[in-house]
Amino acid sequence: MAKDKKVAGPEARLPKGFRDIRAAELSATRAMLDTIRRVYETYGFEELETPAIEYTDALGKFLPDQDRPNEGVFSFTDDDEQWLSLRYDLTAPLARFVAENYQSLPKPFRRYATGTVYRNEKPGPGRFRQFTQFDADTVGTESLAADAEICMLAADTLEALGIARGDYVIKVNNRKLLDGLLESVGVNLSDHVARLAVLRSLDKLDKFSREDVALLLGPGRKDESGDFTKGAGLGEKQIAVLLDFVMQPKLSRSERDAIVRTAGFEPVDAFGDGLAELDQIGELVEKAGYGADRIRIDFSVVRGLEYYTGPVFEAELTFEVKDEQGNKVRFGSVGGGGRYDGLVERFLGQKVPATGFSIGVSRLQAALGVLKGSAAADVAPQGPVVVLIMDKGELPRYQKMAQMLRSAGIRAEMYLGTSGMKAQMKYADRRGAPCVVIQGSDERAKGEVQIKDLIEGAKAAAAIADNKEWKESRPAQVSVKEEDLVATVREIIARHGGAD
RNA sequence: GCCGCCUUAGCUCAGUUGGUUAGAGCGCUAGAUUGUGGAUCUAGAGGUCUCCCGUUCAAUUCGGGAAGGCGGUACCA
Incomplete structure (x- = not known):
């Protein structure tokens, strides 16, 4: 080979x-x-x-x-x-x-x-x-x-x-x-x-x-x-x-x-x-x-x-x-x-x-x-907010979320790969994303999005040894109405001093 | 350019006094966990042992040469 x-x-x-x-x-x-x-x-x-x-x-x-x-x-x-x-x-x-x-x-x-x-x-x-x-x-x-x-x-x-x-x-x-x-x-x-x-x-x-x-x-x-x-x-x-x-x-x-x-x-x-x-x-x-x-x-x-x-x-x-x-x-x-x-x-x-x-x-x-x-x-610059793809049939929705964030002056991208959620989280982590936006069918039905603060999440994770507990507690993750997406993301970025 | 040292997995390095399948840690991929990056555990992928020539029944291992790297020195308008 x-x-x-x-x-x-x-x-x-x-x-x-x-x-x-x-x-x-x-x-x-x-x-x-x-x-x-x-x-x-x-x-x-x-x-x-x-x-x-x-x-x-x-x-x-x-x-x-x-x-x-x-x-x-x-x-x-x-x-x-x-x-x-x-x-x-x-x-x-x-x-x-x-x-x-x-x-x-x-x-x-x-x-x-x-x-x-x-x-x-x-x-x-x-x-x-x-x-x-x-x-x-x-x-x-x-x-x-x-x-x-x-x-x-x-x-x-x-x-x-x-x-x-x-x-x-x-x-x-x-x-x-x-x-x-x-x-x-x-x-x-x-x-x-x-x-x-x-x-x-x-x-x-x-x-x-x-x-x-x-x-x-x-x-x-x-x-x-x-x-x-x-x-x-x-x-x-x-x-x-x-x-x-x-x-x-x-x-x-x-x-x-x-x-x-x-x-x-x-x-x-x-x-x-x-x-x-x-x-x-x-x-x-x-x-x-x-x-x-x-x-x-x-x-x-x-x-x-x-x-x-x-x-x-x-x-x-x-x-x-x-x-x-x-x-x-x-x-x-x-x-x-x-x-x-x-x-x-x-x-x-x-x-x-x-x-x-x-x-x-x-x-x-x-x-x-x-x-x-x-x-x-050499401080790695903060990466963009990543909008995860939970449902491949809903790409336009995700693209629109990314677009809303961009219009508000926030660097954002929709995940453009084809892998599953775990890989997407890993991707966001490596890019240095301050947070990810998650909307699966459950949230969509309620007109909500999940926003996970990756920086805060990493800190919280240090205290949790058990994987099951870590998953279920979903540290630093909030569920908000779709119309509050931009405001919530902005708040998280500001909290981490990344509003440049 | 000249002198010296070095070259084994993506990275850092073991090892073979010349002999069947060359190892570790880290990293990577996957699974445990069909929607959650960390941690843990399990599995997997990944090597012409830098290249060429020679010695030998047999070379990653010995010899010669080359290339690349590191250091010194020269040059640096």
Whole structure:
């Protein structure tokens, strides 16, 4: 039998890294999106929707020196043999939109957008190949006030989602500063490979110890499976300065310079510029009332490597939770962003500075689920009232009852299967129905209906062990006149707080 | 991509030092109860023991390879 099934057709299976999402989780997601939207709108951002597919060159993701798109993006060709790709974030499409509509947009242009994005990468726990982001961006100003505001928006949003102050932090750094620091200690910035190797190593400070990161910056490191990661090849003195600097964000301005100088290096201009920008953002948010418990300078934040040009932000959850096995789970980054002054310029040829922030909704939702206890996070929504079929010859009557309930704004359905009453009760139970409507020939003759409160019934049942008694007592079941059907059902739903 | 571990029922897992009919719990279906979801009891369905190749009289068990999963690491625009 099973054999026949197998050869009869394709195997029903979900592509790796993708998920089916059911009603309970979807309603939690929708609530989150509504909350985020509300916060973004109070900041004055306007909504924009762009398609899930863009021309690959608009995303800027062709492999260098090949006419094939970057691995990592899902791509295909259309009938005209043009490369198309699924968007991998919401920022590149925004840049395309702004460039295409530049004349008609108010500047600065401030928009928010939400949608699913796609990445053709190895999935991991909490990491999928399709996930939802929620972005806000300000395009067309180089004012650092825009960056400061983005950080405040991020903090406000996380708190609106129920994350307590202290359970998260918005970390801020500056790419100019990092590049300036590297240049100051003698890293050749035009050597792209070397620069990325160093930045990536520094980015791992939240994951690895100082010693391990030092190995990555220097000769390389062996991971616990025995695999070897090639290092950036820096000298001990360079490594010491980088780590000393990056790991101590609270230093004063002169102390910062001193770390670089005492090792015999001369700070370059970009280093000072980056520091000045950071200080300015720090002052802006602080004067707006956002202290270091919410927004904090952290020199180890690197973020994505391709297009950021100035300040970068990262939203991190700081609480620790244990999973079922008792292992510590850290959620880390649930959002990030930064300034990308070159993205629109790619299309327009003129400089259009921009800054923005993106929340990883799917990841944040997973984290919130653990924070609040998964039971509370995914509450199954209440199902519809189910009208049972006691007499197949009376379908129109039952359909009419369902219709009356619907007209009164109550979600209701007539049982559409063909099984007996027991199976129908089971069905109603599984759907999460608050109550069922029963009318057999006896009730019909009297112009009545039986209404059984399933939620109350389940409670009553707990006290009754004997099946016969349970059946005969018919807990939480009332008989009412047909014309009182709607009122009685409404009362039951209201009692269970399901009047939404 | 690289490294390590894993794969037996829908789920969680026993088990077979290579030998007739491979088990449990949970779940599912049905009956006890011809009009009542729970609980209890009874019965039933459900497995090419992931796949392919090899060793062997004999492989779910041993060897090799593949696929899938988990974890680490790399990448993550």
